[in-house]
Amino acid sequence: MSLLTRKLLGVGAAVAVLGVLIALYISSWATSFPASVSATPAVRQGGANLTLETVAAIGPKYSPSHPDWVSYLVRRGGKWVRSTIFSVPAHSIVHVTVYQYDGDSGLRNPFLSQVQGTIGDTETVDGKTVRGIDPEEASHTFAVPELGILVPLPGVPEEAKNQCEFAPCEGAAHRTITFSFRTGGKGRYHWQCFVPCAAGWLNGFGGPMQTLGYMDGFIDVT
């Protein structure tokens, strides 16, 4: 085998290895996209139920790569899963329950502390119906700007005992928030948190605030 042939084979092998590595990286990236979770039918009320949870740190069980990131979780089949892509039926009422395990951070814009776009423009916080919360007490928001939906979520008080460090958080101190909204026609809408809640990032705006699957995602109206 000539020197030229050996060189060509070497270059060819290196290119092939590089190609395989790139393909592996792309397939890993593509398959790490959060799975869509469907809302369950609300038998008694009609419409659909969506049950969510917010945690200060997602923990290694749900996100080995970013265990300290703040995150939403969604209940599917009785278990909590890390996904922020929700599928809800068109032209129906979606009843949302959020178990809020995180402390408060406060809103940069107090305007976002008023409930907007839900049925009655209200939410319930631990069973009490309210039209808004103290902006300083906001921990997160559940907002779908395109649909005009904005729900501020108050944080767990600092003095509360049994604070949850990282998910799973069952049994820890929490707030329970419920609200309902009507869906229109089919479409994909982004939702997000407006509170700068990403600990350790400049002004709280990086990391989980800028990565699909933690503090923002999509609502697929199907």
Place this chain on the structure above:
Amino acid sequence: MGEPNHLRRLTLIWLIATLVVTPLVVIFVGPIMPPGNASEQSAGHVTDNTVLLGMATPVLLLLLIYLAYAVIFFRQPQGAVLEGPQLRGDTRIQTAWIVVTSLMVLVLAVYGSVRLLADNGAGSGSGPSPVAKPSGPKLPVQVIAQQWEFTYRYPTYGGVETPHLELPRGQMVELHVTSLDVIHSFWAIQLGVKADANPQVDNIAFVKPTDLGRFEVRCSELCGIWHGQMFDYGHVVTPAAFQQWIHQQQVIYAPVTKELPPYKTTYLPEPTRRGE
């Protein structure tokens, strides 16, 4: 038969083409230039784009005509590989090139500056102290950018804030554009308004809507994962409809208006305790 005077022929062809094509382009293409005529500023943009198009047309024609002329008259005989004569030190060509291009750039610079001043910034963000300010009454509207939504505050209506933008037709509007977090840019496309939204900067732009209807609002500065979703629609309505709408907003957002800080041209929002 000697070599014809190519320069004279080319110049003649180009002159005739310019005299015929340029008016046609200005008359028929000019009116459909973006961004439309929904405001005095956007109408000014259409005029400016038409002027630029009218200036660019002769240049484009010169290139196309020279290309066609060269293909036809300077074609090499088949099989021949000949180089054209090299021109060195032709002062006339060099002077003409420098003078013509310099004139074009200077004319455009002067035209642009005059238009910016005459049109009160032409819908662009002119910083906290605009050089050109329109006279007469103005409606101040604050544009607050945040990841990833624009909200709007009307200081002369109790400082009410709303996620919707409505403007009265025929009223000069003074937009105060700012941001609560990163750099955004407020772009009301059909109104011809584009102003950077920088934190702790009051960027002022003037616009006078003239047409009723919907206009598109977009962020035009890459500002994070949902930058592409940072869009909405605003509306230009009659002054009476605007009064009705703004009073509705005052009622709807009365509870949260009490929570808002006093109106300021910029804000330094707190808390940032989760950040570094």
